[in-house]
Amino acid sequence: MIDPAWHPLLQEYVELAKNSAPRATINSIAGEATHSSWCMPRAGGPLFFARAQGTHKWDGAGRSYIDLWMGHGSLLLGNAHPVLVEAISRQVIDGQHVGGAHVLHVEWAARIRELVPSCECIRFTGSGTEATLLALRIARSFTQRPRILRLDGHFHGWHDESLAHVVPCNAGLNPGVSDWVTVVSPFDEETIIDELAQRDVAGLILEPGGGSAGSLSWSPAYLQMLRKICNSVGTLLIFDEVISGFRYAPGGVQELAGIIPDLTVLAKIAAGGMPGGLVGGRKNIMETIDDIDQQRRRFLVPHSGTFNGFPLTAASAIATLDMIGDGVVQARAEDAALSLVKAINWAGESTGVDIRAFNQSSIFHLLIGALSEGSSVEPGPAAIRLPQQNADKYTLLRCALLLEGVDCHFSHGWLSAVHSSSDIEAAAEGFSRAFKRLRNFDSFLSP
Numbered sequence: 001m002i003d004p005a006w007h008p009l010l011q012e013y014v015e016l017a018k019n020s021a022p023r024a025t026i027n028s029i030a031g032e033a034t035h036s037s038w039c040m041p042r043a044g045g046p047l048f049f050a051r052a053q054g055t056h057k058w059d060g061a062g063r064s065y066i067d068l069w070m071g072h073g074s075l076l077l078g079n080a081h082p083v084l085v086e087a088i089s090r091q092v093i094d095g096q097h098v099g100g101a102h103v104l105h106v107e108w109a110a111r112i113r114e115l116v117p118s119c120e121c122i123r124f125t126g127s128g129t130e131a132t133l134l135a136l137r138i139a140r141s142f143t144q145r146p147r148i149l150r151l152d153g154h155f156h157g158w159h160d161e162s163l164a165h166v167v168p169c170n171a172g173l174n175p176g177v178s179d180w181v182t183v184v185s186p187f188d189e190e191t192i193i194d195e196l197a198q199r200d201v202a203g204l205i206l207e208p209g210g211g212s213a214g215s216l217s218w219s220p221a222y223l224q225m226l227r228k229i230c231n232s233v234g235t236l237l238i239f240d241e242v243i244s245g246f247r248y249a250p251g252g253v254q255e256l257a258g259i260i261p262d263l264t265v266l267a268k269i270a271a272g273g274m275p276g277g278l279v280g281g282r283k284n285i286m287e288t289i290d291d292i293d294q295q296r297r298r299f300l301v302p303h304s305g306t307f308n309g310f311p312l313t314a315a316s317a318i319a320t321l322d323m324i325g326d327g328v329v330q331a332r333a334e335d336a337a338l339s340l341v342k343a344i345n346w347a348g349e350s351t352g353v354d355i356r357a358f359n360q361s362s363i364f365h366l367l368i369g370a371l372s373e374g375s376s377v378e379p380g381p382a383a384i385r386l387p388q389q390n391a392d393k394y395t396l397l398r399c400a401l402l403l404e405g406v407d408c409h410f411s412h413g414w415l416s417a418v419h420s421s422s423d424i425e426a427a428a429e430g431f432s433r434a435f436k437r438l439r440n441f442d443s444f445l446s447p
C-alpha cells in the first residue's frame with residue numbers, strides 16, 4: 001500500500017475517481033477495471049472515462065484530460081478520426097459480421113503486404129495476444145521443434161507462453177508451459193547463441209523496436225546478429241511489431257533495419273485502432289495454416305476465432321493504412337514526442353524532482369529515481385526496473401497527472417500525428433504542475 005504520508009494527494013485522486021462512475025457499478029467488475037494497467041489498486045481504484053475525441057478524453061463526470069495514452073498506442077491518428085469514423089459507420093450499415101470470409105480481408109492484406117513486404121501471406125486474429133500465440137504455434141508446426149525463446153523485458157501479450165517466467169505475473173498459468181519457453185537476457189548474446197545452438201528452438205520472438213514498447217534499446221546490428229544465428233540453426237525469427245509496426249516507420253523496424261523476419265506480428269495501428277491483429281510471413285511458413293491439405297493434417301495449425309478479421313476492424317484498418325504510408329504522420333508524432341520529452345525534462349529540472357523522460361520514436365518513457373541511482377536517461381534496463389521498484393511513486397505520479405488533466409500510462413505515453421503544439425504546451429504545463437505537487441514529498445526530490 002502507498003505510504004500514508006502521501007494521503008492528501010491520494011485523497012484528492014480518490015475523490016476524482018469516485019465521481020467518475022457510480023460505485024455500485026464499479027463493485028460489479030472484478031478488480032474494478034478490465035485491464036491490469038487500469039485498476040489503480042494502490043490508489044483505491046480506477047478512473048472511469050466516458051468518451052474521447054482527437055487528443056482529449058473525458059471522464060464519467062465530464063472532466064477533460066489530454067490523452068497521452070492513445071488507445072495503448074493504437075491511435076496514431078488520434079481518437080475518433082473523422083475518416084475512420086466514416087469507414088466504420090459505413091461498415092456497420094453494410095453488416096458488422098458476415099459470418100464468413102469478407103472482401104475487405106483481401107484489401108486489408110494487400111495494404112499490409114505493400115507496406116511490410118515480408119508479410120507475403122497473412123492471417124487475421126482477434127487481438128495482438130492471439131496473434132503472438134498463433135505465430136508461436138505456426139513456428140512449432142513449421143519447424144517441428146518444441147521450444148520457444150523469448151527475451152527478458154519483451155512483452156507479447158497475456159497468454160501463457162508470453163508470461164511464462166515473468167514474476168510476479170504467473171498466477172494461474174499452466175505450469176507445464178514454462179518447460180517449453182526459455183527466457184534469456186537480450187544483452188547476453190552468448191547465452192542466446194548457446195540456446196539456439198541446441199537446435200530445438202522453433203522460434204525466437206522479440207520486440208525489434210526494444211522490449212516493453214521501447215523501454216530497452218535496439219539497433220540494426222543487433223537484429224542482424226539475431227537474423228544470422230536464426231538462419232544458421234533453423235529457428236524462425238519472429239518480430240512482434242505490435243508496437244513498432246507503422247509507428248517507427250511505415251514498414252516498421254524491419255524497414256528501418258533492412259531485415260526480413262520469418263514471421264511478423266502486428267496489431268493496434270495495423271487494426272486501425274480497433275480490436276484485431278495478424279500474423280504475416282513467408283508463404284511456405286504460413287502454409288502450415290492450410291485447411292485444404294488433408295494429407296498433411298497432422299502438421300496443420302488449428303486457428304478459428306469469431307472475430308478474426310472483424311469487418312469493422314478491417315474497414316478502419318484499410319482507411320488507416322491509406323493515410324500512413326508516406327511517413328509524414330510518423331514524423332509528426334515523433335516531433336511531438338521530442339517536444340514533450342524536452343518539456344518534461346525541463347519541468348523535472350526546474351521543480352527539482354527526480355523524474356526524467358526519453359523517447360523511442362513517438363513513445364515517451366518516464367524514469368522516477370534515475371538520477372538518485374546514477375542511471376542514465378535513455379532506453380535500458382532502468383526503464384523497466386524503476387517502475388517495478390518504485391510502483392508507489394509511479395502510481396502517485398499518475399494520480400498527480402490526472403489531477404492536473406493529463407492521462408498516460410504509469411511509466412510511458414504515446415503521441416499521435418494530431419497532437420498539436422498547443423496540446424504539447426498544455427501537457428507540459430500539466431506535468432509541471434504535477435511535479436510541483438510531488439516535490440512536497442522528500443522521496444521525489446533530485447539528489
Ligand SMILES: Cc1ncc(COP(=O)(O)O)c(C=O)c1O
Pocket residue numbers: 072127128129130132155156157158207213240241242243267268276277
Ligand atoms: C509488443 C506487444 N505484443 C503483443 C501485445 C498484445 O496485444 P493485445 O493487447 O492486442 O492483445 C502487446 C500489447 O500491448 C504488445 O505491446
